[in-house]
Amino acid sequence: MELQESKIKSFVTKYNSEKKALISILQEIQEEYNYLPQDALRIVSETLGIPLIDIVGVATFYRAFSLEPRGRHIVTVCLGTACHVRGGLKILEEFERKLNIKAGETTADKEFSLETVACLGCCAIGPVVVVDGSYHAQTTIRNVGSILKQYKKKEKKNESN
């Protein structure tokens, strides 16, 4: 995706160019591009008057931000305590194996990014996996494959349309 300076600037002005809105602005950029492109951070730095190093500091401090491009589909495996005691880690490992990447990485074809979260607060239905915002309840290592398949399938359908 090509970076548009005007777009980045519009995010900044949306928050009245206030320095305190840095995190919100970064959230908007990430929403748009799926990650925080370096050039975008530069533009934010210039417009807000915050040194780039501080922006990078914030961007790397918070778990939600990524400085690397992420995949088309974001797979988030919950590793909260309740999911953990119900085997969340095994689910993560199965995704790692199936996608052949580690948590925090993106597949070479940029289709999937695998991420973890410390709790989604849906402990009753754990282990929980969220793919692109939709929740998969009580996952087992046996249905990891079929979860991924759903998203692969969708692409094929869309392509043939």
Added chain:
Amino acid sequence: MKATKKINSIDDLNQVIQSQIQKRKSEKKHVLTVSAGTCGQARGSLKVTESLKKAIQKKNLSNKVKIKVTGCHGFCEVEPNIIIQPENIFYQKVQPKDAEDIASLTILKNKTIERLLYSDPVSGETVLKEDDISFYKKQKRLLLGDNALIDPTEINDYLSIGGYSSLAKVLSGMSPEEVIDTVKQSGLRGRGGAGFPTGYKWEFARKAKGDTKYIICNADEGDPGAYMDRSLLEGNPHRVLEGMIIGAYAIGAEEGIIYVRDEYPLAVKHISRAISQAEKSGLIGKKILGTDFNFRIYISKGAGAFVCGEETALIASVEGRVGEPRQRPPFPAVKGLWNKPTNINNVETWANVPLIIEKGNDWFSNIGTKGSKGTKIFSLVGKINNTGLVEVPMGITLKEIIFDIGGGIPGGKEFKAVQTGGPSGGCLPKDKLDLPIDYESLTQAGSIMGSGGMIVMDNNTCMVDVAKYFLNFLRDESCGKCISCREGTQRMWEIVTDISEGKGKEEDISLLEKLAQAAKDASLCGLGQTAANPVLSTLRYFRHEYESHIFSKKCPALVCKEIISAPCQYVCPIDQEASVYIALIAQGKFEEAFKVIVKDNPLPSVCGRVCHHPCETVCRAGEIGEPIAIRDLKRFVMDWARQNGYQIPVQGLKTDKEKVAIIGGGPAGLTAGYNLCLKGYQATIFESLPVPGGMLAIGIPEHRLPNKILNADIENIIKSGVTIKTNTALGKDFTIDDLFKQGYRAVFIATGAHKSMDLKIPGENAEGVIQAMKLLHAVNLGEKVRLGEKVGIIGGGNAAIDAARVAIRSKDCQKVTILYRRTRKEMPAFEEEIDSALQEGIEIQYLVAPKKVLVKNGKVIGVECIRMRLGDLDESGRRRPVPIEGSEFSVELDTLIPAIGERPDISFVKDGDNLKITKWGTILADEEVLLTNREGVFAGGDAFTGPKTVVEAIAAGKTAAESIEKYLQGKKLARDYKLSRPSIYVEPIELTEEEIQKAKRAKMPKLSLNARKKNFKEVELGLKEEKAVKEARRCLRCELETKDGKNAIGRTK
């Protein structure tokens, strides 16, 4: 959506509230409330709503029924659930397809739908109404109760339950000081962690110098396993807003911020909407309700940092900076957001405020304990039947929450611990279940209230793993400012990780304790100060688990992967590499599989038929489907090897070391002899019976274990060089002293447990009462036994089933009845054996106990029994059978066979043998190395442990051989513990997705029922090659998941 009208005065507000209340009261419709918090939606509650709408329309019921999508009803376990008002009917796990029935049966015909009712996990009864469900009964849902009443996206719905009337009350005459005083008097304490008294906090901020002040709602609910704040924001956002507006008025703040997790999209949506509605209504903004009070609220979204739950870190984050905490004082009440006085409370605390104002501080302080007032919401999660959000008065006990409200532990498992307070909290064990829950008691017990996460753990949870989990979380979330926290959490995590991987050292525990103290003393904020709690509390209550990881390389809960490797191998008493031979079978390499099996097992054909297969009980494939048929696969390989002439290569061993005597030729003795020969010793087995094999030869009937199979294994053992002397009994033919005189340098006693236990009821000495062991013994040795037509068996173990199946095969027997005092669930016999018995026409009467044997002319004619019911749990964790008075009945019998257990018969031990006997009649020996009180004499197997299984006896034989070798070499006697690992790593095979989906456990083919009649032909026929290979391909190959495993097959990524 209707445009919300601006409310201009307090009177206006009161009028609007009254009119909304009236409107709700006059509502004549049924209201279907659908629980649609995040969990509900994830379970499909919105789809259910759509179907309900369609069904209502289709039946033209729109004028009779209103559908309301609400926040979470708290009972997450049974999502999606709906409550039908005014009847208060509770339907659980509702699916879209149920909508039609709900409309046509419940709404139109007033009929309840049984399948949708909640069934109590304890009593098994179905419950119609919400308030009658055990989950809700003991709760006091002051905050959460309203979730089911209102549509969180409609401000009018909140007004219709009297919402915002507390704001009206405050603004119509209470001074800020009066408000603060009311909150102070109520005793409300912060619900987010440390429990600081809210009123005092407000007072500090009120009294702080400065014109600009802020209030913040902390909705950064970062504790994993806690989600009550999410539920309140999603389900009742206006109540949180009302609390904040009142607080702002009391403190003198004109701006409020809600700092909410970005991981809670629905909560963000609902609270945003609520803010805009409140603004439009004039409840937030300039000159609120015509007064001079100005207040606005905006949302600041967190970006995933646990430390931002800490006040000063949160403030840094709101200011757009890195969320690092800073030194306090100055406290935020003096110097907070933008260096202005700031008051921070969490969601649940704010939500309590309107209640206190409405009902008064006395009302509130009457709930709870001396130091902890009101209710607290807990998220009851983990290994619990009724997962959900639970709101209870302070002071309730853990036991009441976990067992009365939570319905106990699923799957009949045992409660082990409950973790409270999130990563800063601790784990409390069973003996703390009676602890009343309040701030002080929890702290004293080594945990904290925290935000109210309550994670229940059962025996399958490893406490070392739990500590590791939290440390991993904390080292990840430590902001890095203080070295004691940054390095402390990291090092503690490394140590605990080493322990969990079987690499722990003796000094690790004390090192952990020192590090924990340092982190506590030297860290700036709550995160670091409490980071050691998970370690300290698990060390305090579960030290033995750490020790077993460190010293025995065991993880009792079977969790720590690097210790367990493949669970099947890990639990096998003789370390059989099941996952390896299964992998070889999957590739058709049967000869190699054979070699792997016989390497560790001198009785492999026997085990392939009668082992109690603990491996299958723990098989991971069983967690997601059915366990691998490991025993059947072993049998397949052994049958294949025998048919193809493969032999165990043990001939011509050089056995010229010391002479060792083994007393007893059962599995323990045979194994000890075999292993000693492999080590080069001269082993002689003395067997009192005419045949070797012990229980295998005389206790297990031919239809389960044919003699030729047993003998094939025994012949091989003899080939290794073992001498077996049959019909030679200790105490009769020789003494232990004799053995030493004859030059034996060590003795192993493995005489088994052959003596049947008595029923201890009148008449059991009559003719026709035959002990099960005696019957099996006689039949196995080819003696003729006459049982008559009707045979009764007392007992529920394998011996009972064996005796029953032998009886039904005997010549004139027509009917066999097993009488067992508990239910099938508690029966200790193998499942598949019970099934076979039933198929063969054996009747089993459950919950029946014998009272006396009915005797005529000295001969059995029947047995008088009494019916039982199951009472409370006994020490074995099974429910104790209790007699039902007056339920006596009799069963006519020709033969009665008691089979209630065996114990060792040690009458052969004479005073001169100088052996100590335990009060259970077993030989006393050291558990680890099997040495008795007499030098050079070892004891093992059933004679030492009491009746156990074949494979445990084989294990005892192996241990004895090792100990005896060490003893004869003059080495220190000690067991060597090492990590369970396979000797080779076999490449995994690739399965297709289809194969994975379709894979089912292979069924053992059996002899037809007709072909079994009145004979002792082997019933189980063995898996055919194709089936065995297919079955082996299902194996999940757990051993490849360890670091060693991954390295071995080059999967290091």
